[in-house]
Amino acid sequence: MGNPAEQHAPEALKTEIATTKPTDTEVALATEDTVETAESPAASFRASTRPADAAADAAGSAAGWPWDELGLGQRFPIEQVTPSIEGGRFPAKAVVGERVPVSAVSYREGHAMMGCNVVLIGPDGQEGPFARMRPGAPGTDRWFGEVRPDAVGRWTFAVEAFSDPYLTWHDAVSKKIAAGQGLEDLANDLAEGSALLHEAAKGVPEQERDRVTGAALALADAGIPLFARVSPALGLTDVLWRHPLRQHVTRSEPLPIWCDRQRALFSAWYEFFPRSEGAVVDERGKPVTHGTFRTAVPRLRQVADMGFDVVYLPPIHPIGRVNRKGPNNTLVAGPEDVGSPWAIGAAEGGHDAIHPDLGTLDDFRAFVDAGREAGVEIALDLALQCAPDHPWVTEHPEWFTTRADGTVAYAENPPKKYQDIYPLNFDNDPEGIRAEILRVVLHWVAQGVKIFRVDNPHTKPVGFWHWLIDEVKAVDPDVLFLAEAFTKPAMMHGLGKIGFSQSYTYFTWRVQAWELREYVQELIAAADYMRPNFWPNTPDILPEHLQHGGPPMFKIRAVLASLLSPSWGMYAGYELFEHVARAGSEEYLDNEKYQLRPRDWIGKEHDGESLAPYLRRLNAVRKANPALHWLRDTVFHGIDSEQLLCFSKRDPDSDNTVLVVVSLDSHNVQWGNTTLDMPALGFDWHERFTVQDEITGATFDWGQHNAVRLDPLYEPAHVFTVHRHR
Template structure:
């Protein structure tokens, strides 16, 4: 129980996730911000500290918290390395600041301040006792000057205020009742451009099966396009029993390759390599070659087994059985997945099941994998993922899990809290200005635990707007994904070549690569590939585009136009404007108050379109934009000044 002499009540601490059960998200090198309400029982001034330490250290570092008004305080701390940080806050009645404030008020009211001066001398004597040796002489000098005849100017000076902040003399600190945590991850968790392909579809000639070697030959092109993550589906042996055929046919025809997500056959399971792709040494070589091009390989974790996976015969109790004794295949009505068996996480042997899946992740980590995309994690127990991520962080703290989670919003939120570094989102179904604005605002309120990864398409989803095949739609959907979010991805060759044929009436691709081997013209160039290359370069050159929680929508009185400003702490400022109408030229005034970019009303500045090289001089609150989808429906302005 706290001492009855503690007179500040602490509440409203942010971020605090589920009463401290989960860790907030942070990034090594970034500033971490904490806010809290400090409530006192009187008019006296309150001060507080943010206390933070890395998990490997015992000593707290204290940072003064800024008074935001209305009892709200904020503190900042730079996370200098990866791993867990522990943090909390403390507050106290600040008698020194109260003394200075009372002195100011009494002087303005022409009251006697004899007692206040005496109190100031006493306070600075205590400060001098606690001060570092190099600060003692000045504090003692101030104390001596306060005893003089003309002390008011000094007592109310900013210098004295700064000394009060540097050497607080709290009598009774209130410490928040919980110690909270933030997990600082590496930069890739916050900034990445993903390219998804099927290695079996990388062969140079039609009709051949691609390999890790043919995939490696594409790495220079992917790096030149600006991608830094290559995401591939499972690379393990594919089940032969109940194998699916072309366009999800229930029965495969001879020679059809099957679905990579039906993991396992007599050659092995999740720790084996599909022999037609190559050997384990070939895969390790691909990982090393990718790294040499600045690209990471993201593995797909499919938590399921084909009927002929070794685990099915070795551990039949890990699977759910029908009354007739047969194993129940996976279903998500009306969809049926006869080629895959889901695990029964309620089985009696659940602990060994968990350990086996953990060992798969550890095996991949030994191969060199540091990015894992979990396939539909919302269909497996949350406690399992919480445990798996905790176990993995303890041994491989740089390994990142990404949740492919198109599910209910609260479930997506929970996966983020559990520890997934990134989450797929509903961006794929947000198309209008109102939908996009509302959704990005919603995500901004979740930045403490959720990092969105925006995909305009996936190998599972061919959204209806893209089925039009209109070039401006592909351009705008790519651009929105890559600039609204600092993490984004595309289902590579399908998207960049603007393939759009759909299974009738569904948001799925006709002749999907999930069920067959495709052949792509990897050297094809079009306006979209040019835009991808350019935007990825611009993202790497402009830090404002490397974070997601730094966005402000700007007003455009035209629902076909959407605009947003992104600002980084180093001063980099980027303004994006998009024409959402693929058919017509659109124009409008754009309202950008100069105060938002640190300018005065009378100060001109340049907006430099990094896509075209054009520059315009703007000034004041209102300026003008016009975009023709037949030319380019996008502006990516860098705000530059001064104007010469």
């Protein structure tokens, strides 16, 4: 009858395999019906003598398998590696601590098992720890992993494919036992497995090495039943998944990643004109007193108190007097009119000078220091254009375009005309222009400015920006650039690829639920190279929904901007519900671009006429919840009303989850029923959990299906943190 243990071994081992095999390796082990292959585990093990250390892996070929030398190429194909920006021409983007997903297609001949891992190489040339990749859906041969840079600088990564003799042995022995083969049939497999595990033990950490060595000894012990001999070896999938014995290691070409500081991805911006802070105007709106850097410091602290961490200043340079614009973009300015800050340059200087009415360079440095003390960074506008009386116009006339009548061409965006602005012509003396602009940028970097909002970068050569950003980061890798480019998608994506740290987006005009879902998913798909910054308004843009949606719409758009995107921003006056536009346009009436606009910030908040407390709360929620610091973790959930949007973000490191339901209707009560993607929230489909509204403090018991009622006159959004039942 034989040994009873051996009689029941096949079924018992099948149970053992099912309980010890990691879920993540099941796909890798699930193959078609096995046929005999030329590469048995032992033959492969003996043939390959290539060590598994990184230096040997990089050498290019294994002993006995000189593939490259024989002109046969790599041992295993590695294809479609991502992230790869234009074939590696430009680096993918990451910030310190960000999980960057990596994928590749790799496959091999026959039915032997293989594995893949990703290697991350730091700016110092040192390789990071072993990071194994998971197999994707059966039949796709796609592998998935991630890397996590932990310092600013240029990193590279590569994917490695390798033969996995343990998984090959595991698969073969499991199937043979399940088919009823006994000790006599498995004699070679047991011997080969023992030798394989002795070798594998050399690469296993000391605290787990005895387990692997013990399994090798059990395989060689002829005095115990088959079940007892084989079970320990079959139970090593967890250890040898993390620390595999790798053979015929093949490495892909390295691809670059540029890692920025975290503010490149997670930031809250606020734009204000320092000349309006502390200013005094008469009953006609004409300036009596011009604001300065010193008078703007109190506003700087108020903005920091609202939770914003970047304060963006429009151009702070001298403003041209020739063709200066008056209020509301009128063509004739009076002697007291302040003009547009984007008409840069006058007798007092150009892009490296400060408007004398704002103060001195020392005053500006004190303003930057005050921001730092309050917890905010100062971002400057980089607008590469000139007023007609900018010093460059006379010193370098070749940097501009001359029309047929001999006049210099001013900027136009028909039907708009900007007679007070001369664009630069980058095709005339490009080396001279490049050198001067680099000098200007580094001048402001030396004053403590590490963030630039770039005005209309899509109107300058893309190659110039690639060069400039690389040159500046070579001097100071912490410098960030925001592209203000509301233009064609290809150009916006192109600017992201060549190095811009962040980009304005079309968010301002995405108002329907389906539009927002589709657009955010599009941005997630481009997250390897383009980081969005959502702005509900700018000095140039007062969208129609803010003109007519009332105060609830200001809440709605702030919730969407601040919680859908890790970076968001707003222009001053948003918190005071400023919504009056010039007739037939998306531009503010009495636009601050052309005149001083002092406001009673504290008085309005005291009287309950300000959104500042709500914005303060939103920014506090953002900072307190790591899930809101990332873009790729956004998941949209089902809800049966197109007037409601439901989405979540989850950070696996902290087990922090935020779930948002927001109404898009600022006038009417909206009802909806959710169908939540429970695994995306970290739960099984049947589980229930507690949600706490971080705006109102209310708590609810929720599951997959929940009824929601949102009244815009009360609160148009639920901003929930998700908590497990205790």
